[in-house]
Amino acid sequence: MRAIQALFCIFSLLFSVIGYSADNKLTLVIAGMTSQQVVSIMGEPSDSATIENATLLLYTKRPTMLKMQNTIQHFIFLDNKLVEYGEKHIEPTHSAYNLISATEQLQLWLAEQGKDLNPSAAAHDLTTNKK
Structure with missing residues (x-):
């Protein structure tokens, strides 16, 4: 019986490690990559x-039966070179975060960087990048 329990523990650990590495593509991303990469x-x-x-x-x-949080991954490029990326885990009750469009989030990020924002370029992107 102990041998069966030990095998079960080993296989459980093995599958969880394999599942994590297969699901976490973020570990393959490095600064300086292009958006296409x-x-x-x-x-x-x-x-x-x-x-x-x-x-x-x-x-x-989106949340699953095993993971009850939204996972948001962001990638920011300047001149098509990756300069910032990361991951946030958000409780489903805070789904208002998902309502902020990528354009609005990029505008906020640019404002935080102190970069001058051309309002006409932002207005153009608001009308052309909506899905």
Whole structure:
């Protein structure tokens, strides 16, 4: 009986490690990549926006039975070079975060960086990048 329990524990651990590494593509991404390289690793984004020389790709993973949180992954490019990326886990009750478009989030990021924003470029992107 102990041998069966030990085998079960070993297989459970093995499958959880394999499942984590297969699901966590973010570990393959490095700063300096182009947006095309990131898309080839991560797949098509849930939302995206471009303002002048800045681009934001957003990936959203919805809650599952095993993981009861939204996972939001963001990738920010300047001159088509990845300069910032990360992941947030958000409780489903905070789904208002998902309502903020990629364009609005990119505008906020640019404002935080102190970069001047051309309002006409932002207005153009608001009308052309909606999905």
